[in-house]
Amino acid sequence: MRRIILAAVMVLAAHAATAFQIEEETLFPGTPNGRELSILSTTDTEIFRPLIDAFQQANPGVSLRYSVASSTEVYAAVHDDHAAYDLVISSAMDLQMKLANDGYALAHRSAQTGTLPAWARWRDQLYAVAQEPVVTILSRKGFAGLDLPHTRADLLSLMRDNPDRFRGRIGTYDPARSGAGYLFATQDARQSDTFWRLAEVMGTLDPRLYTGSADMIGDLQSGQLIVAYNVLGSYAAASLPPDGDAIILQPEDFTHILLRTALIPRDAPDPGLGGAFLDFLLSDQGQTLLDQVAGLPRINEAALAAEQNLRPIRLDPGLLVYVDPLKRQRFLREWAAAVVQP
Amino acid sequence: MKTLFNPAGSIRRRLLWLLLIGAAVLSGLLYLSVSTVARSAVETTQDSILGAATIAIAEQLRGADDGVEVDIPYTAFSMLGAVGEDRVFYRILVNGETVTGYDDLPLPDTTPAGLTPRYYSHPYQDMMVRIAAVERPVLVSSRSVAVQVLVAQTRTAQDAIVGQMANRAAALGLGFFGVAAVLAVVTARSVVQPVNSLAEAMGRRGPQDLRPVTRPVPQELTPLVAALNGFISRLSGALTRTETFIAEAAHHIRTPLATLRAQAELALRQTDDDATRATLRGVIRSVDDSARSASQLLEHAAVVYRSDQRADDRIDLAALARDIGQSFGPTADLRDLTLAVHTPDSPVWLTADRLLVETALRNLVDNAIKYSNPDGQVSIDVDQSATHASVRVSDRGRGLDGARRSHLTARFQRGGNVGDVVGTGLGLTIVQEVARAQNGSFTLSDRTGGGTCAELSLPL
Structure with missing residues (x-):
């Protein structure tokens, strides 16, 4: 079997000769001395494995190097290190937008990219491959005897009224350490003032801060948390049994839709191959595999229109605002003042 | 420009x-x-x-x-x-x-x-x-x-x-140009139309129509039409003067000649001196020659003048041939010639200038009689084909003696074998002019067995 995994390495130390950190690198070998496609992604290898297999089946002989890093490391790899990747897939829309705006992405146009709706792409450079809701997960047991909340305001008043039940059992992203968490928090803040009130109330209840959705979901399942605020819906749906203790809440006031975006870096050694993989992700086969097997919902305008509370985070220059270092400093300072209370 | x-x-x-x-x-x-x-x-x-x-x-x-x-x-x-x-x-x-x-x-x-x-x-x-x-x-x-x-x-x-807007502007420009092009074609046609219609009206006029142009014309054409009308009136005046001149010349030449001849004859009768009589006979012959020459010169002038004018008469060629035959009867008898006229029973109608055709026929018959030997025969035959009518005048005279028709039809040219017969050399010229003016043809040929055959063919 050619597509057998030869090497699955956990690279927790600094990647050789580069400043950015790779968490995991896997080589899916094709024929020796054949073309090699290298992808840098924030998505776990296991989630993408079915897509990689299908791509290699369609393109026999192509070796594929799949590297996983955090969204800030992915940004640094392209922006600062000009690392040699043919395709960069990240859930941090703001950082991807910054890369494209600052000229770090190559234009790519094909029949597949033409089928995307306007809100799911930017300038022939940045393309959304999946749309994922940002949800809140509740523990059924933890909420025993209380009305289940439907909106942030409901959750807020439940927390105010039952501080003892929620103390130390609320989990959320640490925006200072997680790119996705920062994006969620800033978009929440932009959308509604409720965010700051929620942050303040959470701050009084000794919240636990995380850097990944998986850890948060794990702690909720083990009973340490009863509320996980702002979790990627795709992870939640994949790891939670539908009739279990956990309830996935898409708040009715608004639920943001995160777009997982891909771009071909300016310094790509083989941009044609990167484009081929991007086209494969956007093709019907790729989208179906992402949706059905990988658990990352396909780009679907009708699904967004069907539910009024869904708000896709738009790919527009507004995303650049919170990437501004002064703005980021200021936001994190305010957030810390609200949540991290002495 | x-x-x-x-x-x-x-x-x-x-x-x-x-x-x-x-x-x-x-x-x-x-x-x-x-x-x-x-x-x-x-x-x-x-x-x-x-x-x-x-x-x-x-x-x-x-x-x-x-x-x-x-x-x-x-x-x-x-x-x-x-x-x-x-x-x-x-x-x-x-x-x-x-x-x-x-x-x-x-x-x-x-x-x-x-x-x-x-x-x-x-x-x-x-x-x-x-x-x-x-x-x-x-x-x-x-x-x-x-x-x-x-x-x-x-x-x-x-x-x-x-x-995108530039593309629309370009489409707008092209559309504007298209509309303007259509209008330009219409305008050009409408502007030139009066000129065309004036030219057409002038072209349709017959050769004798010398009326001034009175149709309304655009201002720009008025000077041209005024000049044209002036030209027409001068032409018509000149033509009238020519006609008057021919008529008056005929009168002023013929009358004194006739008087001279009458007085010469009178003198001839009154004298017994043979020498004087011989001289007077010579005078009378010269007067006859002069009268014939003058008459043919005027006839030629009249033919040239009329051929530019071309009156369109309906004439019956058969009847005309018979009239001519009759009028030459006495002359033929004088020379003991038989003059035979053969025409179809039905009239042979054609559109032509009666005077011109008559002049041509008269000259042909006169020639035939003049150059025939005594006791000879002259015949006038009228025929009709689908498109043409022809009249053939044949004699048993001295023939053409090798002279070319183009030579004989030139003005003042005569055959080499006619020294003993008086003539001006204008007769066949007149016939040729008439044939040309009436879009017909004139042929002259030797007859087998001696003599000449002259044929004038005219379109119906």
Whole structure:
């Protein structure tokens, strides 16, 4: 079997000769001395494995190097290190937008990219491959005897009224350490003032801060948390049994839709191959595999229109605002003042 | 103009070219002006959005204890994405020092004043960007600090819109040109129409129609028509004078000759001296010759004059031949000649000038009688084919003796074998003139067994 995994390495130390950190690198070998496609992604290898297999089946002989890093490391790899990747897939829309705006992405146009709706792409450079809701997960047991909340305001008043039940059992992203968490928090803040009130109330209840959705979901399942605020819906749906203790809440006031975006870096050694993989992700086969097997919902305008509370985070220059270092400093300072209370 | 248009070329074509060139120039100007206006409208709109974004940032600047607080509103950049997908750059400077943004974004040449943004285009990162800059003082610890805000945007969307509008302007220009071209064709035709209709009316006129042109014509043609009418009246006067001259000449020549002949005959009768009688006979013969010559010269002049005028009479060639035969009867008898006329029973109608045909026939018969030997025979035969009627005058005279017809029909030329017969050399010339004037033909040939056959053939 050619597509057998030869090497699955956990690279927790600094990647050789580069400043950015790779968490995991896997080589899916094709024929020796054949073309090699290298992808840098924030998505776990296991989630993408079915897509990689299908791509290699369609393109026999192509070796594929799949590297996983955090969204800030992915940004640094392209922006600062000009690392040699043919395709960069990240859930941090703001950082991807910054890369494209600052000229770090190559234009790519094909029949597949033409089928995307306007809100799911930017300038022939940045393309959304999946749309994922940002949800809140509740523990059924933890909420025993209380009305289940439907909106942030409901959750807020439940927390105010039952501080003892929620103390130390609320989990959320640490925006200072997680790119996705920062994006969620800033978009929440932009959308509604409720965010700051929620942050303040959470701050009084000794919240636990995380850097990944998986850890948060794990702690909720083990009973340490009863509320996980702002979790990627795709992870939640994949790891939670539908009739279990956990309830996935898409708040009715608004639920943001995160777009997982891909771009071909300016310094790509083989941009044609990167484009081929991007086209494969956007093709019907790729989208179906992402949706059905990988658990990352396909780009679907009708699904967004069907539910009024869904708000896709738009790919527009507004995303650049919170990437501004002064703005980021200021936001994190305010957030810390609200949540991290002495 | 001289080099551009052939002076003998068509007025319509010249007019059409000028109109089309004019329409093309106007269409080009239309395209240029529409696309220029569109470009400036789009630019102004885009500038306003860029300026609004810059002002939105500038208005959020606040003085704080440790310096200037910058809080870029989300909408400031978000609104820049409204028109298209253009790249956005910004730079914020406090006292000339970049505090955030792209520190290589080009500054304006002069410091902008007040909250009105300064707009300028500048290359940045290998692209042309449009930049809006404002400067605003901010109070920090009671000291005024100048803060400059620059927001820049690439112009891809604007260029796309302008391109689209230019395409529409081009389509508009082409459409305008198309309509103008159709109008040009119609105009050219309508302008040239009076000239064409005048030319057509003149062309339709018969040769004798010498009436002045009275139809209404455009002002520009009036001098031409006036000149033409003057010309016509002069021509008609000249023709009238010619006719009068011929008639009067005939009168003034024939009358004294007749008087002279009568007096010579009288003298002949009164004298017995043989020598005197011989002299008087010579005088009478010379008078006869002179009368015949004068008569033929005038006849020739009349034929030439009439052939330009060409009256269209309906004549019966058979009846005409019979009349001529009858009138030459006494002359033939005098020379003991048999004159036979053969015509079809039915009339042979043709459209021709009666006087001309009659003159031609008279000359032919006169020639035949003149050159026949005594006791000879002259016959006049009239025939009709599908398109032509012909009259053939044959004799058993001395024949042509090898002379060519073209020679015999030239003026004042006679055959080489006619020295003993008086003649002017105009008879066959007259016949030839008549044949030409009536679009007919005249042939002269030797007859087998001696003699000549002259045939005049005329269209029906």
